[in-house]
Amino acid sequence: MLQDVVGMAAVSVLAVLEQAYFSFQVIYARRKYSVSPPSTAGPPEFQRIYRAQANCSEYFPIFITVLWTSGLFFSQGLSSLCGLLYLYGRFLYFRGYSQSAQGRLTPLYFSARVLWVLLGFSSLGVLSSLCRFYLDLDLVQHLLSVLSLEV
């Protein structure tokens, strides 16, 4: 059973490591720009790093949720691959946002697109499982047979 989820677990561990890296960047930025907790107000340079980390944190649970549902109900391999792409996109986003507000856009759109793919996989997988379990209907088989009848 663990064999079916080890890919998602590995990506989850990497995702936590990435979040730890972002957190350290905020700590360094707090020191550099002399912004002491609990304040989160500071120069735009600090604000951008702070917001970049906050945005990644906000999306972390959403990412973990779609990664695992997609991996469980659709495909472990594809989901883990998308997971790695998402983490890479988030790294570029963080670096881009640290430099300028404009610099965050391209990697943000990329990460968002990967998240939509994972959400699509999850939806397809869950829907097809619901059909199989509760309607006794094999969705993929059904679509294929409909298509072949039309040919």
Place this chain on the structure above:
Amino acid sequence: MLQDVVGMAAVSVLAVLEQAYFSFQVIYARRKYSVSPPSTAGPPEFQRIYRAQANCSEYFPIFITVLWTSGLFFSQGLSSLCGLLYLYGRFLYFRGYSQSAQGRLTPLYFSARVLWVLLGFSSLGVLSSLCRFYLDLDLVQHLLSVLSLEV
């Protein structure tokens, strides 16, 4: 095994879709009220939408956690149903908060109550499993026999 969790997976996918919808509302509000990232300061109309989304994001992982523990250890059907109610409550909360700070209260209390129900289910389910696994005690059976002795 997937059959035991497909209900929670379906609700989780819907929850992610709802969060995506809230995020889009913040993006529209940023444009409408000309609040460019990284700033989050703006007129009260923007502040309310921004805070509504932030609050829903904050509760998202808590919701997912109780949804799944409750579904695994108590009842998949009841947990999924509560999950749908919670998501509906959150939708009303977001719409209410967008209109006025007062408008968020009724659906907020409703969502909170559903969350408490899921937390209650989780606690009961986990406690009864702990008793069964480690004390070799069937909590439900035990309570029933105590009650029947008292009758």
Place this chain on the structure above:
Amino acid sequence: MLQDVVGMAAVSVLAVLEQAYFSFQVIYARRKYSVSPPSTAGPPEFQRIYRAQANCSEYFPIFITVLWTSGLFFSQGLSSLCGLLYLYGRFLYFRGYSQSAQGRLTPLYFSARVLWVLLGFSSLGVLSSLCRFYLDLDLVQHLLSVLSLEV
């Protein structure tokens, strides 16, 4: 199968209860210092309580992720124990931060260290599973045999 995860489920339920407690503290602080939503600006006393809760919320999904991956792939008992220590550390952190910005530091470092331990367990467990499943290599056995050859 539920027997393999009941420890993590119990800690997760406690973690949600703790978050509920922190949320109530913010609600009381909002009343005490007259900070009405959607505003989050207020006196330093309010700011500290607000930031303490926000910080705990931010780490909640990360904690849940490493708790479960560590429990699934390394050891349920050790992970649940670390989970309890983390929750205790977070409680001390919240109380310390409520009193002074300085007071948050010792328990914050403690919680962070427990989180690193859980992350270490997760990494080891997942890595060893990856080796076993995909390289047909028992990492622990392999290390032991290398060590015994060197002796």
